[in-house]
Amino acid sequence: MRNLRYLLYIAVLIILLTLPLYTGVYLLNVMDIILIYIALALSWDMLLRSGQISFGIAGLFGVGGYAAVLLHLNFGINPLISILMGGVAAGALAWLVGMAVLQLRGMYFAIVTLALAEIFRVIIRNFPDLTGGPEGTILPSAIFAGNSTKTYWLVLTVAVVSIIASEIFRRTRIHFALTSIRNDEIVARSSGIDVFKYLVFIFVITSAIQGMTGGAYAHIYGFVSPEGSFSVDFTLLPIAMALLGGMHSTWGPVVGGILLGVVSEFLKLQIPYGHLLVYGLIIVITILFFPQGILGTLGQRLKKTGNE
């Protein structure tokens, strides 16, 4: 059974890797967007497993993007390495901020992360000499000179890295620590879990993934701007995806990301100015009718029928 599962993973990976052989550029571009959102949704969900809701995805995404672009432009660092360094920058920033912010819980943490994302954006907008100010900075050329196959492989790598990170967190003792913090922090503390250390650790890791994704995004599209890189979309859409697919799991956000990504491509053509409306509706309906998400609800159904 276990071998079969690994075989399945490998088969899917091979199909994904060789996708450029049988599809066109348009589908690859759609896949790029979907994979980027999947990485963001997974990183958000990983932090959520400890019970902390972050509304600051866009902040770290933007910081990573700016770090990658500025390092590449000013120091001539290889784009691929600069993407990694964007992740490192976001992680380091998260470590600094997290030391203070992770004392907070619940809605206070959520609101402060949202405020921090805004603060990052305003700071970057107000240093025009370094960051290009409100107009942003344009790279001389996109990564790999815009080659869509190589770009796709890059994004696929980012997404796979986040999936692997998520699976590691699910299978090791970190999973038990986070779940126990989420369920009851006092019990977690009294059973010897260093709550603060675990929270800082997971916050830094998820922020690094968000920063890395931001770096990849910035290099693929060849520009960063305060409004574009810190767009509220990068906070909202991943949350909607994780929520729809099912929280607290690896495959929930992935399934949600694929579904919403495909739906949004379709909706963009149908209602160009209002496709976010459907996202809002999906969030509300999911919360009201099946708060477990698609995979969670399916899992429950399967268990029920299995027991009967």
Add this chain to the structure above:
Amino acid sequence: MNLLSKLKQSSYQITIISFVLAIILAIWKPHVLIEGIQRACLYAVIALPMALILGIVGIINLAHGDFMMLGAYFAYFLNVYTGMDPLVAIFPALLAFFLIGIASYRAIIKYVLGAPELNQLLLTFGLAMIMEQLANLLWTSRPIKLPLNYVSSSATIGSFTFGTFEFVYIGAAIIVLSGLLLFLKRTSTGQAALAVGQNPRGAKLVGIHVDRTYLLIFSLSIALVGAIGAIFMTRHSIFPLVGAPFTMKSFCLIAMAGIGNLVGILWCSLILGLAENFVLSFRGYAGWADILFFALIVLVIMVRSHQRQVK
């Protein structure tokens, strides 16, 4: 959450600080003082209904500013089709948004009252998104503004000229605040609402209809914020995203004043309004004014959590 004792304690210190600041400002930059107070009252009047919902129903309504945006559009279209003045449109807006409040409570909010905080946050987040996008789809993102003559009225003292219409915000803030305080303290319904806010289960035990109280408070707050939208649109141009920043700012004020402290919101908004206008008055540094609210919200929440831990 003892409303009265908390209120006296914290507003005393805040009064002294803001008084000293006001005197310095009045001499140095009178513009900043007058416009700051006007702006502050606008913030306060928008934050008050949100504080009411958070304090009694216990829901952070992230769609708060968007209800104001809808109120503004409501007043605009009332003016376009019937020629009604936006300031008169306050009354139909109150009624209409009371009904909208009832509808959204019955259809949506009611079901997440007992749910985890995350679900409530996400739900109102989704609601905000629906309202913004719907407005965007129906009325496009083009800013609109009514040509009203009386909004640009001004007065002159010596060599110093300032707008007088904006004093309507100060009036609105005083009316809403004193009205709410009277309602909560003098009427039995208001006291029942306070009891529900303190302990829903206890309130239920002594025979208060908790669900009906939630419904009333939620709808009342939505009605107020809708009516404020009508006042807001007289002076400002409106577009679908106009309300979103006010949600954050309102939450900031509530977090600063402490949940349940209605008077404190007025003082906190004075500080923030003046500080924001102060930064705006320096040429070249206006871009930093946006950060002030957010920096303060982070600071206040951090200090508060630190105080709690020390205790």
